[in-house]
Amino acid sequence: MNTVTKRDLVVQISDQTGLTQHQVFDVIQLFIDNATTHLAQNESVVLRNFGTFEVLTRKSKIGRNPRQPEKPVRVPARAVVKFTPGKDLKEKVRQLLPASETEILEPALKPAAAPIPASASKVKQAKTAVARKSTASGPVSGSRAKPSI
Template identity: 30%
Template structure:
């Protein structure tokens, strides 16, 4: 699903114009980005939580040349799905992977 698909879904569910739906989606994403920038945790019940994690500096390697490269410390976004979301995804995967019943 792309951002445009999400905007279309919001517009269809809310009987909104595409422009209004785009503003809603942009507002939600902007709020989430600002919360992560401020090092706040975002928790959406039944979906999961977002937070930022600090990565330590390390020595990497340029795959093209093999040369060692110092990678600085940085903060990265991290998503942890809720148990409900994991269960729903696993149930959907089990339905599609199950062999047809013989009978």
């Protein structure tokens, strides 16, 4: 997978528009600065058909330090930026894989197995056993419960 940098975008847009690279760089930098300012003010930035940048708050949670797994560590709540791709972007990215590969990646639904009929006596025995367990008093054989005195 190749990476496209801001510099690569500046050169490409400059070639396509006839603007100088300095002008294109200034416009891209202004976009980044303005988008960052709006996100810092907890506002969403929506670029129709491309995607939406929004700020979400992650709740605090208890984590583990890999070096001391027995000692829990409190991870504080924090704000994160989430990007949700738009319709056009999703479609173009989806086209990266041939249709045969996308079919393989989707979960295959297995048909339900036919139930095996049980004999009436086995069903009756199972119901009786369940009824006995639910009405039994005291600890169950093999349990670790202490007997009441």
